[in-house]
Amino acid sequence: MRKIKVSCLCLSILAFLFCFVVAGDHTRRANAQNDSGALSDPLGAPAAGDSHSFDVANMDRSVAACQSFFQYANGGWTKNNPVPAAYSSWGRFNELAEKNRDVVHQILEDAAKNTKAAKGSNEQKIGDYYAACMDEANIEAAGLKPIQPELDRINKIKDQPSLQAEVAHLHSMFIPVLFRFSSGQDYKDATQVIGQLNQGGLTMPDRDYYLNPEEKSKTIRAKYVTHVTTMFQLLGDEPAAAGTEANAVMAIETKLAEASTKREDLRDPNARYHRMKVADLKALAPEFEWDAYFKGIGVSLADLNVGMPDFVKAEGKQLTTTSLDDWKTYLRWQVVNARATALPKRFVDEDFDFKGRTLSGTQELLPRWKRCVQSTDQALGEAVGPLYVQRAFPPEAKARAVKMVQNLISALHDDLETLSWMSDTTRQRATVKLEAFMRKIGYPDKWRDYSALKIDRDSYAANIDRASAFETRRGLAKIAKPVDRAEWGMTPPTVNAYYNPSMNEIVFPAGILQWPFYDPAADDAINYGGIGVVIGHEMTHGFDDSGAKFDSQGNLRNWWTDEDLVKFKARAQCIIDQFDGFEVQPGLHEKGKLVTGESIADLGGLAIAYAAFQKSMQGKPRPPDIDGFTPEQRFFLGYAQIWAQNVRPEYERQLVITDPHPLGRFRVNGPLSNMPLFAQAFQCKDGDAMVRPPDKRCQIW
Ligand SMILES: [Zn+2]
Numbered sequence: 001m002r003k004i005k006v007s008c009l010c011l012s013i014l015a016f017l018f019c020f021v022v023a024g025d026h027t028r029r030a031n032a033q034n035d036s037g038a039l040s041d042p043l044g045a046p047a048a049g050d051s052h053s054f055d056v057a058n059m060d061r062s063v064a065a066c067q068s069f070f071q072y073a074n075g076g077w078t079k080n081n082p083v084p085a086a087y088s089s090w091g092r093f094n095e096l097a098e099k100n101r102d103v104v105h106q107i108l109e110d111a112a113k114n115t116k117a118a119k120g121s122n123e124q125k126i127g128d129y130y131a132a133c134m135d136e137a138n139i140e141a142a143g144l145k146p147i148q149p150e151l152d153r154i155n156k157i158k159d160q161p162s163l164q165a166e167v168a169h170l171h172s173m174f175i176p177v178l179f180r181f182s183s184g185q186d187y188k189d190a191t192q193v194i195g196q197l198n199q200g201g202l203t204m205p206d207r208d209y210y211l212n213p214e215e216k217s218k219t220i221r222a223k224y225v226t227h228v229t230t231m232f233q234l235l236g237d238e239p240a241a242a243g244t245e246a247n248a249v250m251a252i253e254t255k256l257a258e259a260s261t262k263r264e265d266l267r268d269p270n271a272r273y274h275r276m277k278v279a280d281l282k283a284l285a286p287e288f289e290w291d292a293y294f295k296g297i298g299v300s301l302a303d304l305n306v307g308m309p310d311f312v313k314a315e316g317k318q319l320t321t322t323s324l325d326d327w328k329t330y331l332r333w334q335v336v337n338a339r340a341t342a343l344p345k346r347f348v349d350e351d352f353d354f355k356g357r358t359l360s361g362t363q364e365l366l367p368r369w370k371r372c373v374q375s376t377d378q379a380l381g382e383a384v385g386p387l388y389v390q391r392a393f394p395p396e397a398k399a400r401a402v403k404m405v406q407n408l409i410s411a412l413h414d415d416l417e418t419l420s421w422m423s424d425t426t427r428q429r430a431t432v433k434l435e436a437f438m439r440k441i442g443y444p445d446k447w448r449d450y451s452a453l454k455i456d457r458d459s460y461a462a463n464i465d466r467a468s469a470f471e472t473r474r475g476l477a478k479i480a481k482p483v484d485r486a487e488w489g490m491t492p493p494t495v496n497a498y499y500n501p502s503m504n505e506i507v508f509p510a511g512i513l514q515w516p517f518y519d520p521a522a523d524d525a526i527n528y529g530g531i532g533v534v535i536g537h538e539m540t541h542g543f544d545d546s547g548a549k550f551d552s553q554g555n556l557r558n559w560w561t562d563e564d565l566v567k568f569k570a571r572a573q574c575i576i577d578q579f580d581g582f583e584v585q586p587g588l589h590e591k592g593k594l595v596t597g598e599s600i601a602d603l604g605g606l607a608i609a610y611a612a613f614q615k616s617m618q619g620k621p622r623p624p625d626i627d628g629f630t631p632e633q634r635f636f637l638g639y640a641q642i643w644a645q646n647v648r649p650e651y652e653r654q655l656v657i658t659d660p661h662p663l664g665r666f667r668v669n670g671p672l673s674n675m676p677l678f679a680q681a682f683q684c685k686d687g688d689a690m691v692r693p694p695d696k697r698c699q700i701w
Helices: 069-080 092-113 122-134 136-142 145-155 160-172 207-211 215-234 239-259 278-284 290-296 309-321 324-342 345-360 368-392 395-418 424-436 460-476 524-541 562-580 592-617 631-642 649-658 664-672 676-681
Strands: 089-091 179-186 189-199 275-277 303-306 438-442 498-500 505-509 583-585 645-647
Touching: 069 631, 069 664, 089 092, 092 122, 092 368, 092 631, 122 368, 122 460, 136 460, 145 160, 145 324, 145 460, 160 290, 160 324, 160 460, 179 309, 179 460, 207 215, 207 239, 215 239, 215 324, 215 345, 239 309, 239 324, 275 278, 278 290, 278 303, 278 309, 324 345, 324 460, 345 649, 368 460, 395 424, 395 438, 395 505, 395 524, 395 592, 498 524, 505 524, 524 592, 524 631, 562 592, 562 664, 583 649, 592 631, 592 664, 631 664, 631 676, 645 649
Parallel strands: 189 303, 438 505
Antiparallel strands: 089 645, 179 189, 275 303, 498 505
């Protein structure tokens, strides 16, 4: 995902990177960049008397390990760490993300105070961006002024050509109305960057929010219409008119939702690959003036990938069957929605009331400084990044991470050699793919150049506009240029990691290479269960239901023998069935198909990290038991404890619908109940909840 603004992190490329966790309160991604944490405590190295290492107080030993390992390992933590009012969920990831955010906060406060920074320097830009965001008095005084030019433009729309010209204009400001257009590597020729046209145009998180017939969804839809009505009133519209307008927005977005493909059906990259000539796109949706659009956003192309042709076709029809006035209403809504957080407090509060309170169950807004740290990281993440790395990620931390990745690669290598269900032909090709993995650790070797981006203290909203336009141009300028393999999709302070199939690369930002994932003071078992599994997880994405379709060079090309592919699919189905069975709330189940890739990656990551841990002990005296736990038990406890979390029910619902990652409790109990090594470590018996019967046990890597 390149350039996305806060609430919607799925805009472009990142949507198809495979991350370790959802980008939520605790992580940011890509051009949605981010923040960070602590001088005195680099890499989570424990200060004297403050060892972070594994803590038995986080456990609940009244529950049997073999009944619910999540509860056993985390019951103490979840009981003592309710979700704070300003968060939708709270877990170990958040603890680290807060620490990283503190580091970035200090960097930005220092930069904002330094009014002598050279004009045009990165320090001036991050300081001014942050200061303008913090200047609420100035934002109040400006009122609607920042978006007035856009509202005026929309008001002047008088026909289809001027409507469509406005669509192009809003896209150039990163306001993704109607559909999404960005750049990305061609799935079938990873050496090329091409235009990518995808479905979009919705405000709520997924098509399901518009279409699900259940009561809970109906209630949310009613609240959404009320929210849109209120926002139009804040723009100055009369209540009755605002209500009518909100219904028009809802009608348009519902049609877009109907035309959208379910996200679980888009997991197969073949389903979203339809490279075609611009002439074919014109035939698909002749109602839209494509030449004018491409000219409007400043690109010239002969062909492109149309991810969802049916969506484009339906949208073309919708374009001329919906009234011009309704389209204008929709565009006005999209503008105020996209820029609400940069407007006066009444807009910020109303925006939060729906997106925070209704959609996520969050009780209060994050403090302003936290929102401003996040926003600065999104706009200028690679200008903040070098300063974060300097303060929080010393060379020895990078060296440790590099070594750990090597150990994990070597363990997967061994695993491939001994995997019983795979033929030698496929095995050999899998090994080639593994050996071709590009590894990115900590931070980019080459930082993004922001010299063409103007930032000042005059207007926060204007900074967002320019940063959005800058990022959009930067993304579109890649079309038909050679692929930049040095680029990163996450900023250094991010508590996350990803695998990118088109690059065949695994990427670990500095932000996650710290306690509780990695603690230099902890025993190896804890670290292999933590960061070891994170690394194994990302590697396994290269071989999950989607990643396995890409070859060592990042091309969507089958390298499996027919027979092995059939076996692989059957094994993936085992995981789908298992997760379909997990009930989250009464009537709400994990969606097995949506979470297949992540669940394969968790199970594979655990197997590989466990093997690497075993290998690390070879030829050495056996490590002593600690706190009464064997090294093997501590490996699994280390893993389980990174998933300690509490999630608000509203947000839980959103995650189940939109997030390809299962909830933390199922990321623990799901894969571990498939692992005989786990059962062995805790002496679980057949029939225990944490032991799946042999005929239901899933194993892939
Ligand atoms: Zn993942």
